[in-house]
Amino acid sequence: MHANVLKYFVEVARCGSIRKAAQNLYVASSAVNRQVLKLESEMGAELFDRLPNGIRLNAAGERVLQHIRSTLNDFHLMRSELDALKGERKGHVSVAAMDSLFVDFLPATVEEFSESYPAVTYSIAAVPPHDVPARLVSGEYDLGISYVTKLPAGLDVVTEVSLPPGVVMASSHPLAKKERISFEECRNHAFLRLEGRSPIQGVVANDFHEYWESLKPSVTCNSTTLLKRLIASGRGISFFSKLAFLDELARGEVVWRPLDDVNVNALTVGVIAPNQRALAHVTLQFVDRMVRRLKHVELSLRGV
Known part of the structure; x- marks a missing residue:
């Protein structure tokens, strides 16, 4: 499948609207709609339910989205491995985290990491704590930081620290x-x-x-x-x-x-990652920076 088809489909699925997806992609709505219709034609099935206030993935669309996310993950992994072979430090890091981490922790982590990996790009979303695991299981994001409770299958806690509410x-x-x-x-x-x-x-x-x-x-x-x-x-x-x-x-x-x-x-804050798909080299390096910073923060806050 052509890269634009995959990109447009994922954005439409995320937004639930062709118009909003087109705005986010900086292209015409007609171009996005054309790609969606082309993909549905190739699949031989409608992938969205058309509703009065937008569109919504149906069962077939959910299955296609799962495949596309897996395909894109493998593609980014391969690109990262090729960059590593060439000695380059490129790649993309995607993180879903609870809002309180956007105040100091995540900005400082990205700033520090960017000094060593200036060509890396990021997708970082503020997500309610109970929604973080689902964003990782779906493949929408590769890493999560949140309070650690019972996790769904397919996720592991890389590290956790005692910083309860x-x-x-x-x-x-x-x-x-x-x-x-x-x-x-x-x-x-x-x-x-x-x-x-x-x-x-x-x-x-x-x-x-x-x-x-x-x-x-x-x-x-x-x-x-x-x-x-x-x-x-x-x-x-x-x-x-x-x-x-x-x-x-x-x-x-x-x-x-x-x-x-x-x-x-007893609640802990943890770095969460999938255990059933390989993460790119640059993502693993970012995990290491987050772990080190989280442990440093825990130590510095003792007695405060």
């Missing part, structure tokens, strides 16, 4: 004087909530969902950066790992306190 607040907050904080104590203070399902939900008692929904946050948003600023200014408290507040903790602007829950405190 806890309560983050301004250093002047009344709760900052406590060594541990209960969920009920949090209810009595202004709460700032990151939109979506909390990573804590899967590891504590079943009634946590009711507790989470019963909270009346003063702010709900999908931006860790915004919540960080509001927390540091004393506008409220929230649940975060120390990973999102490396600089603020070092400067003493905020404090982090563990929750009074043994299951939450």
Whole structure:
């Protein structure tokens, strides 16, 4: 199959819209539609269900997408191996990670890695923690960083560190004087909530969902950066790992306190990778940099 057909098909499947896919690919919608129709003709079957508000992969399309991702992975692997034979340092790294890692950890890792591998390109997506494993299993991304819970078959934890979620607040907050904080104590203070399902939900008692929904946050948003600023200014408290507040903790602007829950405190943050497909040389090198940085961060945050 021609490379453009594969690229267009994957983007349409991801967007659920030919128009949005065309915008992302910087080509005309007619060109994308033509390639999709050409692929369906070659396959002898429709690959999408056409809906009033877009298009959606059907069973045949899901199977084709699985094959294409496997084909593209093998292609990138082969290119990486050829580059390695020529002594070149090229390739592509794709990572799905929880949003808090985009504040300091991932930017620093990419900056450091780019000094040694300046020709490498990246696809890095902020994904809710519980969705990270699925993005790797599907082949959409090669690496993941998230809280480690029960993983689906086909994935391994490369390394994990003890950086569980806890309560983050301004250093002047009344709760900052406590060594541990209960969920009920949090209810009595202004709460700032990151939109979506909390990573804590899967590891504590079943009634946590009711507790989470019963909270009346003063702010709900999908931006860790915004919540960080509001927390540091004393506008409220929230649940975060120390990973999102490396600089603020070092400067003493905020404090982090563990929750009074043994299951939450046992949560780890891990680098996750597939075990059923080979990863390119440059991706393995990037894994090594992430592992080293994650362990360094864990060590530097002890006692903070």
